[in-house]
Amino acid sequence: MSPSKDRMDVRAWSVLLVLAGAIFLEGIDVAMLNVALPAIRADLGLSTGMLSGVVSAYVLGYGGFMLLGGRTADLLGRRRMFLTWLTIFLVFSGLGGLATEGWMLLVARFITGVAAAFMAPAGLALVTGNFPEGPQRTKALGVYAGTAAGGFSLGLVAGGLLTSLGWRWVFFAPVALSAVILLAAIPLLKDSGPRERPEGGYDLAGAFSITGAMLLLVYGVVRLEHPGNGAAGTLAVFAAGLLLLTAFIAIERRSANPLVRLGILRSGPLVRANLGALLFLASFAGFQFLATLYLQEVRGWSTLQTGLAMLVIGIDTVLAPTVTPRLVNRFGNVRVLFGGLVLAAVAYALFLPVGPDWTYAAMLPTMILLGLAFSLTYGPLTMAATEGIEEHEHGLASGLLYTAMQFGTALGLSAVTAVNIAALGAATTPQAELDALQTALIVPAAVAVAAVVVIAFGLGARTAAPAPETVSA
Numbered sequence: 002m003s004p005s006k007d008r009m010d011v012r013a014w015s016v017l018l019v020l021a022g023a024i025f026l027e028g029i030d031v032a033m034l035n036v037a038l039p040a041i042r043a044d045l046g047l048s049t050g051m052l053s054g055v056v057s058a059y060v061l062g063y064g065g066f067m068l069l070g071g072r073t074a075d076l077l078g079r080r081r082m083f084l085t086w087l088t089i090f091l092v093f094s095g096l097g098g099l100a101t102e103g104w105m106l107l108v109a110r111f112i113t114g115v116a117a118a119f120m121a122p123a124g125l126a127l128v129t130g131n132f133p134e135g136p137q138r139t140k141a142l143g144v145y146a147g148t149a150a151g152g153f154s155l156g157l158v159a160g161g162l163l164t165s166l167g168w169r170w171v172f173f174a175p176v177a178l179s180a181v182i183l184l185a186a187i188p189l190l191k192d193s194g195p196r197e198r199p200e201g202g203y204d205l206a207g208a209f210s211i212t213g214a215m216l217l218l219v220y221g222v223v224r225l226e227h228p229g230n231g232a233a234g235t236l237a238v239f240a241a242g243l244l245l246l247t248a249f250i251a252i253e254r255r256s257a258n259p260l261v262r263l264g265i266l267r268s269g270p271l272v273r274a275n276l277g278a279l280l281f282l283a284s285f286a287g288f289q290f291l292a293t294l295y296l297q298e299v300r301g302w303s304t305l306q307t308g309l310a311m312l313v314i315g316i317d318t319v320l321a322p323t324v325t326p327r328l329v330n331r332f333g334n335v336r337v338l339f340g341g342l343v344l345a346a347v348a349y350a351l352f353l354p355v356g357p358d359w360t361y362a363a364m365l366p367t368m369i370l371l372g373l374a375f376s377l378t379y380g381p382l383t384m385a386a387t388e389g390i391e392e393h394e395h396g397l398a399s400g401l402l403y404t405a406m407q408f409g410t411a412l413g414l415s416a417v418t419a420v421n422i423a424a425l426g427a428a429t430t431p432q433a434e435l436d437a438l439q440t441a442l443i444v445p446a447a448v449a450v451a452a453v454v455v456i457a458f459g460l461g462a463r464t465a466a467p468a469p470e471t472v473s474a
Contacts, residue, residue, distance in 0.1 A: 009137060016131055016189050020124045021145050022182045023087060025152035026175055027117050030094065031059070032156025033163060033171040034110075036304045040168040041106070051103040057223045058107045062114025064407040065216035069208055071122035071400015072260050075393060079130065080192045083123040084183065090116035091179040098172030109172075122399035127190065129387050129395045139326045139384065146380035147321025154315035154372075161305035207260035210249040217242030219408065225415035265394060265401075270335075273459045274385035275405040280452035281342060281378055282406045283413030284445040285371070288349055291417055291441055295355060299435055310361060313368040320376035334381045334388070335459045341377025342456055344370050346449035353442050357435055385459075413448065417441045 009017070035056070042052050074082045090113055097109035125145070132141040163170040221238040253259040266272060289311070296302040296310060328337045348370035355364075386402040387395050425437035 009132075009140070012189070013132070013137075013141075015185070017128070017141050017144055019182055019186045019189055020128050021148035022178070023083070023120060023124050023186075024145060024149040026090075026178050026182065027121060028149055028152025029156035029159060029178075030113070030175045032153045033160030033174070034059075036157055036160030036308060037164045037168040037171040039304075040164050044168060045101070045103060045106075047103045051107075055103075055106050055110055057220075058111040059114035059117075060223060060407065060411050061216060061219050062111040062116075063118045064114075064219035064404065064411065065212055066115045066118035067122065067404040067407060068215060068261065068397075068400045069212050070119035071126075071396045071398070071403070073119060074123035074126050074396035074399075078192050079123045079126050079396060080190045082119050083127060083190065084186060086116045086119040086123070087179060087183050087186065090120060091176055091183065094172050094179065095176040098169040098176070118403075121403050122396055125383060125399035125402070126396040127192075129399075130392060131191075136326070136330060139329050140322070142383050143326040143329075143380045144322035146383050147318050147325075147376065149379065151315050151318025151321075154311060155318070157308035157311055158305070159308075161303070161308040164304060204252070204256050204258055204260040207249055207252045207256060210245050210252055211260065214242050214245035214249055215404070217245060219411055222408070222411040222415050225419055261397060262394065265390065265397065268389055270385050270388040270459065271390065271398060271401070273455055274382050274388075275401055277338065277342065277452050277456045278382045278386070278402055279405040279409035279412070280448050280455065281345065281382070282409035283416070284345060284349065284448040284452065285375075286410040286413035287417035287448070288352070288371075288442070288445040290414055291421070291438055291445070292352070294421075295435075295438055299357065299431060299438070310364065311368060313365070314372045314375065316369070316372035317375035317379065320373070321380050325376055325380050328377070329381060329384070334384050335456065337377050338381035338385065339453065339456045339460060341374045341381070342449065342453045344377065345374035346446065346453055348374060349442065349446035349449055353439065353446060355435075355439065355442070357431065413445065416448075417444050420444055 038052055038055070041047065041055070047055075070082070070086075093109045093112045093116065097106055097113065100106045100109060128141055128145050129138065132138040159174070160171055163174055217238055221235055221242060224235045224238060250263070253261055253263055292311070293307055296307045297304070302310070325337065348367045351370070352364070352367045383402065387398045390398045420443075421437050421441040424440040425433060428434075428437075
């Protein structure tokens with residue numbers, strides 16, 4: 002794909018920009034919708050439960066089908082899955098913008114989440130397959146990861162601007178962007194490797210059981226955000242999900258052609274990367290939610306002001322593709338990842354004493370450190386997730402990573418919501434709201450520390466920095 006092992010030609014850059022554009026699309030789509038929720042509620046007259054359902058529907062589709070999506074990319078072709086589900090993403094994003102009832106939004110967001118669940122792992126597998134292992138893949142994954150994280154942070158600002166024009170533009174803008182990406186992807190993308198052709202047929206029992214298990218487990222996590230749903234019902238959902246997960250493991254052990262080769266979970270780097278990704282995204286999702294509450298409800302800032310305040314986190318869009326690959330080549334993937342997680346833990350700790358009249362200058366160190374943390378963490382996580390994994394299973398490894406990220410996001414939101422509600426109780430004073438937020442802010446700080454501990458176990462595997470030409474991706 003390129004004239005040398007270390008440098009990429011014009012076509013390679015074009016392929017990378019298309020794939021990075023797709024993950025940017027997914028990130029910006031989620032962020033813009035989060036900012037537009039109050040305007041959607043006001044226009045369509047949605048209840049609080051229906052409004053939260055709009056977010057939960059996407060989470061259910063994304064988390065429920067991600068693992069199936071990753072394996073399907075390996076079996077049916079990564080290019081085919083990427084293009085097919087990018088088209089579905091485009092169509093249902095547009096239908097969401099045309100919704101006139103709450104149920105229409107729920108359906109549109111659920112199917113959009115399913116589309117992302119198939120598109121994202123196929124895209125990451127295309128990146129790892131199209132760029133040879135070494136500096137070139139490290140560079141490509143740095144660009145890919147920086148674009149992914151930048152899409153979310155830039156989406157906060159874009160969502161504020163578009164919502165001021167009308168909330169429907171939050172849905173129509175991704176349609177235009179995905180159409181451009183689709184038109185460019187059709188001639189540029191090629192499958193990165195031979196697809197698997199299972200002789201014994203496809204593992205349908207495994208597919209149904211793992212998808213059902215993921216849907217139930219994600220739904221159980223979502224229910225945690227609403228204590229009024231009843232503990233018994235939530236426990237029943239988790240129990241049913243775990244039962245299906247147990248059945249899935251039993252099916253895979255006996256299947257001649259398993260959907261998920263359970264032996265892949267013996268890879269230490271993969272397990273650490275997935276657990277680290279879950280904890281890192283859980284801490285950030287929880288912090289972002291609490292910071293938004295603080296800025297908008299305690300301080301009275303507008304959605305646009307809030308987005309601009311967090312815009313500095315988007316420095317990873319620049320640093321991840323430029324600085325991080327060099328650091329990985331010099332110090333090794335795990336050490337860079339460890340450093341990024343330490344910065345995240347420090348960032349959350351600095352925000353713990355937040356007061357009712359903090360200036361933005363007081364918040365800025367946290368925002369800058371989080372931008373640096375994303376720069377050093379997101380890319381190395383995607384590298385570690387496929388380290389030592391055979392080429393034909395990169396789609397599965399990508400699906401595992403994105404499943405961990407989605408579960409982490411849902412868990413982080415649910416955890417801080419539950420702690421915030423419990424700490425607030427029946428109080429309604431501004432000081433009580435601030436005290437509850439400060440209590441809940443302990444959660445992302447503690448979770449980030451747990452992520453540091455998990456990745457620290459992998460430091461021993463990197464006793465020396467790899468040479469640039471042999472860096473593992």
